Amino acid sequence: MLELKRDKLGQFSSIESFRALVEGMSDALGEKATAVALTAAGRKHGQELAGKLGFKGTTQNLEDATKQIAEVLGEEGARLCIIDKITQEGDTVKVYTKETLCAIGGTDEEPPKCTFTLGLVWGVLTELLQQKIKGSQTQSVLRGDSYDLFEFITVE
Template sequence: MTATTTQPLRPTLGDFNSIVCFKAVIVGVEDTLGTDGAAVVFTRAGKVRGRDLVQSLGLTGSNVPVEQVAPLLNAAIGRDGTCLAAVTRSYREGENIVIEMQDTVCLAGEALGSDRKCTFTLGAVWGALEAITGEIYLGEHTESVLRGGTSEKFVFSPL
């Protein structure tokens, strides 16, 4: 069975698992590879997920207006989708594209002031954005609610 079917990937337990288990994977990989090595792995894994998600939605190369990216992504990965994060806003800031999010799985349970970055979620949005636009970007997690921000803010600069 593939991820594009409408049946659960697991017939007994369904498609979802807990944040506790996902965070254990993150911490275990960080312990093995170090935070920088883990960031590379999770960002890349997220990019693949985002690209595949856009393909499954039939949006590859659609180049929808930036302001419409947030509701499209939120429908897929927000409360009504996989619950990875709530995508709240997408807009242009100069030549950059900014995506704002709340309740990211990567930062669940983190203490205020934590320097943890949201690498998997950043990668998923990054891969989705590149698949939608056909452009290549440099993505960065620039603000966090853990460090005084009002949202998780991802900024994508064109290369």
């Protein structure tokens, strides 16, 4: 992959620019197509990140992996979100996130969905768990919840 280098601006951009990108895509493609595209982009990036973390093709302890994922995505890493914890109950994995990049903007009637962040976590977990999973956002801080909660279930 070609690595881009910005000597003065660095590798980060503003949340406002990201929101403008998402809103522009939504205007051009429609809300559903934009959600599909952003989720797919997040999953691809998450799978690449899992490879960099050494998760591909290996079994990892979920607690140890959570620390690595939280560090890479949090304030010392990509600043995409804060992951407080990841739990597994049977076939369900829950990821408790805050300050997600996606949860900015929108309206009271239609808060934004965390499509890119959900997709990224989905991609990482697919590689970590070595299973096919399906993900959804079940809680949102913009609706008064304590977390943007992502839930993943294994599928056959």
